[in-house]
Amino acid sequence: MDMKKEKTTSSPQKKKSQAQLILIRFTKNKLAVIGLIVLVALMLTSLTAPLWLDYSKVTHQSVRESFQTPNAEHWFGTDQFGRDLFARVIYGGRISLFAGLVTIGIAFLLGIILGGAAGFFGGAVDTVIMRFTDILMSVPGILLSISIVAALGQGLFKMLIALSVSLIPRQARTVRSAVITMRGQEFVEAARTYGCSNFGILFRYIIPNVLGPLIVGVMMGLGGVILQIASLGYLGIGIAPPTPEWGTIISENQANIMYHMYLGIIPGLFIMIAVLSLNFVGDGLRDALDPKMKN
Amino acid sequence: MSEVLIETRNLKKYFPHKLGQVHAVDDVSLRICAGQTLGVVGESGCGKSTLGRAIIRLHQPTSGEVLYKGENILNLKGRDWRRVQTQMQMIFQDPYSSLNPRMSVKQLITEPLRVNHVAANKAELEERVRSTMELCGLPDRYDNVYPHEMDGGRRQRVGLARALALNPEFIVCDEPVSALDVSIQAQILNLLMDLQESRNLSYMFITHDLCVVRHISHQIMVMYMGQVVEYAPTDEIFENHAHPYTAALLSAIPTTDLSRRNRERVVLKGEVSNPINPKPGCRFAPRCPYASEKCNEPQNLTEIAPNHFVACHECAKQAGG
Structure with missing residues (x-):
């Protein structure tokens, strides 16, 4: 009898805070943890690069040393100008990773605000916001970014704005449709009976319930963003050479990839690893934030 | 009788529709006293939930008045409305979708x-x-x-x-037990009744389950297509019901009494007519076995016995002699 009582009371009687539970659920997902570790490692190496890797190596050219395959001195080999690929990839991560993260961060936030408002309030607000996103969507993303950069001028910060703007419409639409399905739920009506404000309902009741799929979607978007940064660089309106950045490294070596495969494979691998880890982290985060998942 | 807590006067809630107006709640007047329960019964789509939601302004009524302790609350704003709003709460039918899963x-x-x-x-x-x-x-x-x-x-x-x-004084219970199995229904109903006794709560109990409503209500209101057809104390409804629609509803209660298993059932024919821009007159007439020419005129709620109101000219005539 005592044993039984113990058992029935012990399972729900968890005095852990919400944050602790989220952490527990997140660590249950091994892939997500590995993804997070890899991502943090990548960010730390590129962030601390100036402390242990001389920037001059990134731009130092030497025709004698061109097209070296990976060796003890040049870990990742050298490109056609004899520049050290390792240094370029490490420093390139500074731009690719942070530009990518900032861009999807901005798109995520603005997407939630715009899509949330459109879906929640409906009517005129919805029409105005959705027609605005329609206009943005009717222009191909890359063309939109080019126009914005052309209007604002070149530079890392301006490029970030350009990229975010081209991501917002899709994000806003996803949020809007998710919010519309949640809006009619009885618990939203219940919140109104005790006088919860519109703002409170949107951010305490609706957004938390639609966050999961949004996080995954936005994480998936990161790969696309890194590639877009590269395409802008390739078109000469993104990051100006010789500043390295993963996409640019691939595009500037494009002509030589046929005979010197490592020039494409190595930076490509970095992009892939970063995107993959981020997707794993996104998956893990989605499950961790969902109380329906087992602890 | 104790003090009147909630009162509605000619409450109407119409929803716009591309073909006209859906008369979800049409001209409903009721009174709920402190510590009492009003049972609202009727078939699906007859406007009982809308009525409940209109009283607590989840749907702003089209016209009419809702009085809380004698004060019309439909135009209250800001702090005044908050004060009243906290006194009127609601329990929902579906215990799954009415709680935020997060x-x-x-x-x-x-x-x-x-x-x-x-x-x-x-x-x-x-x-x-x-x-x-x-x-x-x-x-x-x-x-x-x-x-x-x-x-x-x-x-x-x-x-x-x-x-x-x-700590509200009034709770709208929108079919709070219809999603639960019978043994749990009893638990929740008893809990509701205990709370009513200890806190002097008033309920508006919306349901289509007549057994439940008899158990919990002091008064019963029968609705058909947004209108009140009969409104009387519980015992009066079950023993001296007058309206043919009420009779049909009550005869549909399953019985465990074997001696009554061959009792006469009033089976209604046809379907609920269109609630968009309905014609004046009795809305039940197309399905009513006793319908006559006079049913096309608007029907008024008539008191045929103390506190027993019926919206049927025929019933009123019979009661009047």
Whole structure:
């Protein structure tokens, strides 16, 4: 009898805070943890690069040393100008990773605000916001970014704005449709009976319930963003050479990839690893934030 | 009788529709006294839920008045409305979709208190949540349990606790037990009745289950297509019902009494007619076995016995002699 009582009371009687539970659920997902570790490692190496890797190596050219395959001195080999690929990839991560993260961060936030408002309030607000996103969507993303950069001028910060703007419409639409399905739920009506404000309902009741799929979607978007940064660089309106950045490294070596495969494979691998880890982290985060998942 | 808590006068709620107006609630006047329960019955889509929601302004009524302790509340704003709003809460039919799946039991019950800033400090807040949970039979081990981890009955207890947290005087119960199985239904109904006794609560109990409504109500209102067809004290409805629609509803109650198993059933023919821009006159007439020419005229609620109102000229005539 005592044993039984113990058992029935012990399972729900968890005095852990919400944050602790989220952490527990997140660590249950091994892939997500590995993804997070890899991502943090990548960010730390590129962030601390100036402390242990001389920037001059990134731009130092030497025709004698061109097209070296990976060796003890040049870990990742050298490109056609004899520049050290390792240094370029490490420093390139500074731009690719942070530009990518900032861009999807901005798109995520603005997407939630715009899509949330459109879906929640409906009517005129919805029409105005959705027609605005329609206009943005009717222009191909890359063309939109080019126009914005052309209007604002070149530079890392301006490029970030350009990229975010081209991501917002899709994000806003996803949020809007998710919010519309949640809006009619009885618990939203219940919140109104005790006088919860519109703002409170949107951010305490609706957004938390639609966050999961949004996080995954936005994480998936990161790969696309890194590639877009590269395409802008390739078109000469993104990051100006010789500043390295993963996409640019691939595009500037494009002509030589046929005979010197490592020039494409190595930076490509970095992009892939970063995107993959981020997707794993996104998956893990989605499950961790969902109380329906087992602890 | 005790003081009238909630009163509606000619309450109407029309919904716009591309073909006209849906008369969801049409000209409903009712009174609910403190500590009493008004049962609202009728078939699906007859406007009972809309009526409940219109009274607490979840749907702003099209016209008419809702009086709370004699004060019309339909045009109240800001602080005045808040004060009244916290006195009128609601329990929903579906205990699954009416609780935010991202909140634990404790958070759910804290919400109304938090939103209305009723507690002076954390300790008081904690204390009120604790006492409300206890009242509804939820021990503190449920604090961190999420709705999906509970069965329907427990969830409905949480819904009830959430409604009670603000200490309201009036609760709209929108089919609170129809999603539960019978043994749990009894638990929740008894809980509701105990609370009514100890806190002098008034309920508007919306249901289509006549057995339940007889058990819990002091008065019963029968609705058909947005209108009141019969309105009387519970015993009066069950023993001396007058309206043919009420008769049909009551004859549909299953019985365990074998001697009555061959009793006459009133089976209605046809379907509920279109609630968009209905014609004047009795809306039940197309299905009524006693329909006559006079049914095309608007029907007034007539008192045929003390507190017993019927919207049928035929019934009124018979009662009048």
